[in-house]
Amino acid sequence: MSLRPSSLTNFQRPIYLWNLMIRDSTNNGFFTETLKIYSSMTHCGVHGNNFTYPLVLKACANLTSIPLGTMLHGHVLKLGFQGDTFVQTGLVDMYSKCSHVECARQVFDEMPQRTVVSWNTMISGYSRVSLMNQALMLLKEMWGLGFEPSSSTFVSVLSGYSNLDSFEFCLQGMSIHCCLIKLGLVYFEVSLTNSLMGMYSQFCQLDEAKEVFYLMVEKSIISWTTIMRGYVRIGHAVEAFSIFNQMQHQSIGMDFVVFLNLISGCIQVRELLLASSVHSLILKCGYDEVDSIENLLITMYAKCGNLSYARRIFDLIIEKSILSWTSMIAGYAHSGHPVEALDLFRMMVKTDIKPNEATVATVLSACADFGSLSMGQEIEEYVFLNGLESDQQVQTSLIHMYSKCGSIKRAREVFERVTDKDLAVWTCMINSYAIHGMGNEAISLFHKMTIVEGLMPDAIVYTSILLACSHSGLVEDGLKYFKSMQNDFGIAPTLEHFTCLVDLLGRVGQLDLALDAIHGMPLEAQAQVWGPLLSACRIHGNVELGELAADKLLDLSAGNSGSYVLMANLYTSLGKWKEAHKIRNLIDDKGLVKECGWSQVEITSRFHSFAVGNQSQAPAL
Template sequence: MSLRPSIFANFQRPLYLWNLMIRDSTNNGLFTETLKIYSFMQHSCVHGNTFTYPLLFKSCTNLLSIPHGTMLHGHVLRLGFQADTFIQTSLVDMYSKFSIIESARKVFDEMPQRSVVSWNTVISAYSRVCLMDKAMSLLKEMLLVGFEPSASTFVSILSGYSSDLNSFVFLWQGVSIHCCVVKLGFVCFEVSLANSLMGMYVQFGKMDEARKVFDFLDEKSIVSWTTIMGGYMKVGCFIEAFKLFNQMQRQSIDIDFVVLLNLISGCVQLGKFFLASSVHSLVLKCGCGEADSIQNLLIAMYANCGNLTFARRIFDAIVGKSVLSWTSMIAGYTRSGHPSEALNLFRRMVRTKTRPNGATLAIVLSACADLGSLNTRQDIEEYVFENGFESDQQVQTSLIHMYSKCGSIKKAREVFDRVKDKDLTIWTSMINSYAIHGMGDEAISLFEKMTTSERLKPDAIVYTSLLLACSHSGLIEDGLKYFKSMQTDFGITPTIEHYTCLVDLLGRVGHLDLALDTIQAMPLELQTRAWGSLLSACRIHDNVKLGELAAVKLLELSPGSSGSYVLMANLYTSVGKFNEANTMRNLIDGKRMVKECGWSQVKVSG
């Protein structure tokens, strides 16, 4: 109900009636009306009390009105409420939610008396902006002055641990909080606290510790289940997540929207059609099949399973297609190796009222790169510039990739040079462009500029591009140097991509024994692709003996792949061992394996 001035014609009313009106409007979400009531109350020369001002501060917070908040703070000071713990705590909360942490802390420090809620509020303020060292310092101070933390204290702190704080120091802090929680006996009966503990461990990828907390809980909430399932999905343990879901069903726990999102996300990663169709049936049974976020994930799920027909059926059934729906389907075609279909769908999209965003254009540019058509490339490039997307970093990154894949490294560098605030992704894209063009020196020069002049910290992805550049250019000393420095200088653990680049580099220049030593030093689960690189190098350098060893290892680790037999047959052919080569080819037929055909594109009459 809109409050009119006539309602306040009789200003001479007691404070408790004004407070009731302020409470009702605030509880009903009419925060602007709350401030109007207070204004009329001021005109009647009635001053607020302990009950009035916390509600007013809450209204200011919801309206994000800093001017009104500071004005009310002045009123509180004039009226002498500095010693009122309730009002001062509300002030701390208001300033913290405005992200004015200095003011929140100043009010807190000047409070003559504090409650546990006061401490929790300022701790929560620091946690909200991820200043975890200050939050922990306050927790220690709270314990020293004799206040016993509540479950809410620890929930506030644990909420501050995000994936951006993925370091040993912060993990140690989280573990110390867990110890304190156990010592105070909270975790036995506080489900929300246990959920926060699990969430903290999930952020750090420590699923064994998260699972211990989960298993310790006698009564689990739906948040408990979704937190642990989401954690397993995050670290790639999809089978364990689906086992938990089966356990949920056996215990007749209601399935909510988040559970379904987790299940579909797992199917997107696994790419198993039978499992995907089962989850889709469950979605329909739960009546969530028409939710926009669910439909877009279903499109991605089926596309990742290689079933573009089902993905397209879902897309076509969506009545009011959002930009995310179009982008999901275009991405499905692009990532499944159907760039022409992706571009046709994009052309259809631009004829509708739905406008593409930066993510859509980035995917379309990736499709152009895969297609390699200069005419199509020019059409999409014109659309990018005509519609003001040339400054979008996603689009800029994809433009660099597209130009390099279409053979125009000069145009790729022009786009790179135009970017004002280059992030790591932009640098990586340009370094990778030099790598695939065999321009190792240029890639190294750009990497050195990135790490020295720009002082950007490299990640595992940019090192993959750098090692690829060294490999394609035969820069063995540089490759070995960077492979070592990524571990010693930046603490990056080598992945299969790094090992494969290194083995490929050593193999190309004929250091086959060193390449073999590198593979044998690798974890067993990472060796398959590296043995393939070594076998290819053996064919180049006609080393049959080492090639046979590599082939045996490949067949042990990947017995169903025809590529190993083909590489070995080519090696035998190169040294004149035609009988052995025929034996390899016959094995492909005997094992009913299919050799993938090579293909190329030729542009004829447009």
């Protein structure tokens, strides 16, 4: 009488029944269950075969468990499967997915026979960790030995460029595109063409990505979202919405990735009406309760200037994640509402959710904007109590907070504690010296960073060093760094650099030089630097040049009351009361609103704000 498989005990099951159970659990994604079944099988004295181990190794690879993987490797060696191509390929795949690419290569090199799948697996292993030179060398070797690459080979290679951005790798990607055209694979294999578009999008080559997109014979939802994401990535949200409209006309079904791209586009455009329309579509399609979408919606409304909508979404989330709290806190902090950000942080620490590095960095930014040294010190205590003191994002935020709150000494102490300083840490400390008018200290630190430590400066650190020279009146140094930035490091000046240059020359009365510098700038930069020149004209009493700067400003930003106020202050400082009165009347005639000046003081951990014209007195100390 034959026995049914379900009626057999573990010790009665033959190998093929164990293999069926292992196959079913692996194919259904129950990888932990697969390993439990294998463990039971070995305890019953049943040895795996060349069908068992590829499946068990696949489960181990998906769990990224290198201890279990090496144990399985030992079993494979003990049972003599060194010459089995399928088992050895499974080992290569397991080691690759567990980020042990050297071990994968060792197994690969020792294989007596290889298939196209074996080569693809090893190439994929290199691509997964973005070792693209090794991946391409292996691809050439594979081709030279007569193994023709398949579409999956190139999908693996192209995916390896997802975290790279240098021009060298872009050229490699273009050469792969040429190979695909030569082999006749491109435009017909959807997954391959999507990977090709993704590669071009990663390198911000959207013209090439768009050309690939429109030449595709068949497009999937991934094709549409890839090209949309590419446009959003380079800041061209309008083009992304245009692609979305085309997608709707094609009656392509939408998934949550589409909405992630649309929300990211709204964050760039910052138009509330558009943001509300996207939100309505999300509600209609039922994706409003997806965690990643909820959190992005909070950021979207905050960026569009509607914090009440952002808070409403936050309050409606039943199970708030750390990302939900951080998104709302960041919304307040980055919209100029540090008090609300700090209040929300206090609420958060009373819950079961523990702030992470990003949350703490955001709250420290709010403390810096609010000038709350006492709150900042409390958060630093929290940082030490919760073991976050070694995180560089937190350390950088602490340096920024202390410097903005007036304690440059504490900022330097935090800086000195950082063991492995990256460019952001150095830049933050240099900027701290800059805003405190400590130009020589900033220059000294810059020299230490570039000469002693050998770090390559970027545009941001040059903004800080130029700011330091400006605030300290170090004209020659500032001009030297402005030239060095371009000549020695090939950094093109940005608006921030041009503004620092005009401010630098204006502060020391070199107004003619400042004017010459403005005339040599691109037109889009000129529009932003007349303000610093006008301020310098007021300081040095140059009415003629001030009137020229004011005329340029009023032409460029007629609706900005600040330009009128600057010119009125210039006339007032020289005793030209009629002219000043005339300018101030223009503010009223044009219906412009001048923002009131205000300040605040912290007294016994309480903050008191004072606006111009406010007759109330501060409480006695």
